[in-house]
Amino acid sequence: MHIVYSDRYQIDIGAHVFPMGKYASVRDGLVARGLVEAAALVEPAPAGWDDLALVHTAEYLEKTRSGGFRASELALLELPWSPAVAEGFRLMAGGTIAAARLAVEAGARLKRAADGAAGRRLAAAANLGGGFHHAFPSHGEGFCLYNDVAVAIRALQRDGTISRAAVVDVDVHQGNGTAFVFDRDPSVFTFSIHQEHNYPHVKPRGSLDVGLPDGTGDGEYLRALERAMPDVLAGRPDLVVYVAGADPFIEDQLGGLCLTREGLRGRDYVVLSSARDAGLPVVIVFAGGYARRAEDTAEIHIATIQWGAVPGSSVPER
Numbered sequence: 593m594h595i596v597y598s599d600r601y602q603i604d605i606g607a608h609v610f611p612m613g614k615y616a617s618v619r620d621g622l623v624a625r626g627l628v629e630a631a632a633l634v635e636p637a638p639a640g641w642d643d644l645a646l647v648h649t650a651e652y653l654e655k656t657r658s659g660g661f662r663a664s665e666l667a668l669l670e671l672p673w674s675p676a677v678a679e680g681f682r683l684m685a686g687g688t689i690a691a692a693r694l695a696v697e698a699g700a701r702l703k704r705a706a707d708g709a710a711g712r713r714l715a716a717a718a719n720l721g722g723g724f725h726h727a728f729p730s731h732g733e734g735f736c737l738y739n740d741v742a743v744a745i746r747a748l749q750r751d752g753t754i755s756r757a758a759v760v761d762v763d764v765h766q767g768n769g770t771a772f773v774f775d776r777d778p779s780v781f782t783f784s785i786h787q788e789h790n791y792p793h794v795k796p797r798g799s800l801d802v803g804l805p806d807g808t809g810d811g812e813y814l815r816a817l818e819r820a821m822p823d824v825l826a827g828r829p830d831l832v833v834y835v836a837g838a839d840p841f842i843e844d845q846l847g848g849l850c851l852t853r854e855g856l857r858g859r860d861y862v863v864l865s866s867a868r869d870a871g872l873p874v875v876i877v878f879a880g881g882y883a884r885r886a887e888d889t890a891e892i893h894i895a896t897i898q899w900g901a902v903p904g905s906s907v908p909e910r
C-alpha cells in the first residue's frame with residue numbers, strides 16, 4: 593500500500609488540543625513495525641490553488657493565503673494563522689490528492705491482475721494526515737482550513753480519474769463541511785456516523801447520517817455501521833474515502849462515544865472489508881483524535897493503516 597507522508601505535516605499551532613505530533617508518531621510506528629519502509633513513503637506536493645478552488649471560494653482562499661481573517665473567523669477555525677500554518681494544510685491537502693490517485697491506480701492494477709485475487713485483496717492508499725471535514729467552501733472551522741477530502745474528490749473528477757465517490761466518515765464529529773459541499777451532488781455519497789450531541793451543532797444533511805447517542809459502545813456502533821455500509825457502496829463508487837477519525841475512542845477528550853481499541857479495529861474491519869469485498873479502492877485519511885494519552889491516538893491510526901497495508905489481514909478479534 594502506498595503511504596503519503598511529509599515531516600512538514602507537523603504544523604506549529606502552539607499549545608493546542610490537536611496533537612500535531614501524531615503524524616510523525618504514526619510514521620515512526622509504521623516504520624518500526626516493518627509495515628512500511630521509510631524510503632517508500634511518498635512525499636506530497638502542496639495542493640495547487642486551482643485544486644483548492646474546485647471547492648473553496650476565491651475570497652476565502654485569498655484570506656488563507658494572506659491571513660486576512662477577522663478575529664471571529666479565527667475563533668471559528670480554532671487555529672492560529674501564519675503562512676506556515678496555511679502551507680502545512682495545503683501540503684496535507686496535496687497529500688490526500690496524491691493518495692487518492694494512488695488508491696485508484698492500485699484498484700486498476702488489482703483489476704488487471706490475472707490471479708483471480710481481485711475482490712479479495714484491498715486496493716488502498718493512505719495519507720498520514722488530512723481528513724479536515726469541517727472546512728466549508730467559504731469558511732474554515734474546527735481545526736480545518738481546507739477540506740482536503742472534497743478537494744481530492746473534485747480534483748480526481750476534474751481529471752477524469754473518477755466519476756463517483758463515497759465518503760465514509762467515522763470521525764466522532766459529523767462531517768459537516770463535506771456534506772455541505774456535496775449537497776445535491778448525486779456523484780458523491782457522503783456518509784457520516786458520529787455522536788449526535790456533539791460539535792458541529794448544525795449538521796447539514798449528508799447522503800446518510802447516523803447520529804449515535806452519547807456513550808454508544810462497540811456492539812451498537814458496529815451493528816449500525818454494518819447496516820449502513822451496503823447502502824454507502826450501492827452506487828459502486830470509483831473511490832471510497834475513509835475518514836478514519838480516532839476520536840470515537842472511549843478515552844477521547846472531545847468525543848462522547850465509548851469505543852474500545854478492539855471496537856475501533858472492528859470498525860476498520862467493517863469499512864475496509866466492505867470495500868475490499870465490493871472491489872472498490874479506498875483512500876485512508878486521519879481526521880481527529882484527542883485521546884488523553886497521545887500514544888492511544890497514534891496507535892488507533894496505526895491499526896487502521898495496518899489493516900490496509902497487510903495483504904490478507906483478516907477479521908480482528910471482536
Ligand SMILES: [Zn+2]
Nearest residue numbers: 763764765880
Ligand atoms: Zn473529530
